[in-house]
Amino acid sequence: MHFVKTEDLCPGMRLAKPIYNRLGVLLYERNTELTPQGINSIRKFSLIGIYVLDPAEPLPPLSEEELHFEQFQTMYMFRLRDELGKLVTGKEPDKLSELCKSIIREFGNLDHKIIFSQNLRSSGDFVYKHGLNTGILCAILTHHLGFSYEEQLALVEAALLYDTGYLYLDSDQLTDFEDVESADYKKLCLARGDAFALLKPQTNEYHLPKMTLQVIAEMIHPANHIAHPEMKEHTWRFGTQVLRVAGCFDQMTAMRYGFEPQSEVVTMKYLFEHPDFFNSTVVQALGECINILPQGACVDLTSGDKALILETNPDDFLKPLILRFSDNRIYDLSDPDVSEKFQIKDLMKTLDNRIQVDEETLKQFQTDSYVTEMMNRFRKAKAKLAKKQKNREVI
Numbered sequence: 001m002h003f004v005k006t007e008d009l010c011p012g013m014r015l016a017k018p019i020y021n022r023l024g025v026l027l028y029e030r031n032t033e034l035t036p037q038g039i040n041s042i043r044k045f046s047l048i049g050i051y052v053l054d055p056a057e058p059l060p061p062l063s064e065e066e067l068h069f070e071q072f073q074t075m076y077m078f079r080l081r082d083e084l085g086k087l088v089t090g091k092e093p094d095k096l097s098e099l100c101k102s103i104i105r106e107f108g109n110l111d112h113k114i115i116f117s118q119n120l121r122s123s124g125d126f127v128y129k130h131g132l133n134t135g136i137l138c139a140i141l142t143h144h145l146g147f148s149y150e151e152q153l154a155l156v157e158a159a160l161l162y163d164t165g166y167l168y169l170d171s172d173q174l175t176d177f178e179d180v181e182s183a184d185y186k187k188l189c190l191a192r193g194d195a196f197a198l199l200k201p202q203t204n205e206y207h208l209p210k211m212t213l214q215v216i217a218e219m220i221h222p223a224n225h226i227a228h229p230e231m232k233e234h235t236w237r238f239g240t241q242v243l244r245v246a247g248c249f250d251q252m253t254a255m256r257y258g259f260e261p262q263s264e265v266v267t268m269k270y271l272f273e274h275p276d277f278f279n280s281t282v283v284q285a286l287g288e289c290i291n292i293l294p295q296g297a298c299v300d301l302t303s304g305d306k307a308l309i310l311e312t313n314p315d316d317f318l319k320p321l322i323l324r325f326s327d328n329r330i331y332d333l334s335d336p337d338v339s340e341k342f343q344i345k346d347l348m349k350t351l352d353n354r355i356q357v358d359e360e361t362l363k364q365f366q367t368d369s370y371v372t373e374m375m376n377r378f379r380k381a382k383a384k385l386a387k388k389q390k391n392r393e394v395i
Helices: 036-043 064-088 096-107 126-144 149-161 164-168 183-197 210-219 238-253 264-272 280-289 359-366 369-394
Strands: 002-005 026-028 049-053 298-301 306-311 321-324 329-332 344-347
Touching (some): 064 096, 064 164, 126 149, 149 238, 238 280, 264 344
Antiparallel strands (some): 298 306, 298 344, 306 321
């Protein structure tokens, strides 16, 4: 699989990912061979490029949930673009509330972990894809953290709106946002202020939830920066802290042409390493809501070896049961003696930023009686530990 710019597409190339129109209608399925007519059609979508399969490459597996997630992202990215377009032209974003309700209906009541797939972004659609994905993460997190429905709506709406200021910037030329004294960061703060004014917070003419405006005001505050000397002096709302984690996770793992995305593992480690800025309770909740290291994922270890996730650990996703390829042995990373020798360094990803899963090897070991017994013991130990923890909380 490899990425091809739109202008370099050729007849006969096979699509690695489906293509939907703005209504969510499937135009081209995966594995479709491109024709001259199809290439002309794709060029009209303003895509900077697409992923295509190598000549002899089989179609990689994708679950129905993952395919639906991509379809949802496409449809609602266009809807968000329409609403922000109204906002910047001085019109009321009258469909924004319904958009938030749709996101919560889809993701605000999940009872299982999801694979949070990223899609390729350009400078032309970055704001919309970032806002939508951050809104989805906020819907998932607020449900897990016990927010009321009204609070969910308010925070998802804040997620869709808080970074509208990027529409005023040439983001390809502004890259130095790490230094709070840089000219780029100061331009971003000014742009965010201009975008916030579009919401008419003084009169609230658009009848946005009070919490939405409060959270956005904190998110665009110059001190809301990990390196700002006054960051610790502020008392940030819990909703702001949730949005801060969701926004950073999306930005770090996003695929942007010319930029290397960080893996979910590296991103989560970064969030955990900065508890003063990223609330640890929220970061932990994020790890409990999305599949960071799913069963069958291939990983790099700090020892330089590679391994396969045999069984996930619900208490700590970084300490699962693994099969190390170099010696064909099984290790429980929740065992202190084992984790002292090596830990998970990073996640192996495909070229389109998907988690690399070795299903054939996983099936082979799942049918092995010794491995099955090990996995069952691992599950029972984790279930027993979880029960003890629950009993402590009740007491």
